[in-house]
Amino acid sequence: MIIYNVTIQVDPDIHQEWLSWMQEKHIPDVLVTGCFMESRISRMLAEEDTGITYSIQYTAENQEAITQYLNLYAEALQKDHHLRYQDRYVAFRSMMEVVTIHFP
Numbered sequence: 001m002i003i004y005n006v007t008i009q010v011d012p013d014i015h016q017e018w019l020s021w022m023q024e025k026h027i028p029d030v031l032v033t034g035c036f037m038e039s040r041i042s043r044m045l046a047e048e049d050t051g052i053t054y055s056i057q058y059t060a061e062n063q064e065a066i067t068q069y070l071n072l073y074a075e076a077l078q079k080d081h082h083l084r085y086q087d088r089y090v091a092f093r094s095m096m097e098v099v100t101i102h103f104p
Helices: 015-031 063-072 074-085
Strands: 002-010 038-043 052-060 089-097
Touching (some): 015 052, 015 074, 052 063
C-alpha cells in the first residue's frame, strides 16, 4: 500500500469552512476517481500563529493507482482547491510506502 499525504496549513480565519468543504466536496471528489481505497484527516495538535495544520492521507493499493491519479485527476482537483483558497494555505505532498501494520 502507498499513502499519498497532503500536509496543509490553513489560515485560521477560514479553517472551519475549509474543513467542511474538504469533507463534503474535495475528498469525495478525490475518492470517486477510484484511485484510493480510503482517506483520513488528522489535525496537528501543536497550534501555530500562522495557521492550523492538517494531514490528509489517501491510501492506494499500489504506485500505479497514484500515478493514474496524478496523471488524470490531480491537476484539476488541485486547481479547484487553489482557486477557492488561494493565498490562504500552504501545502506540500509526499508519498510513503506502508511497510508493516501492527495491531494489539
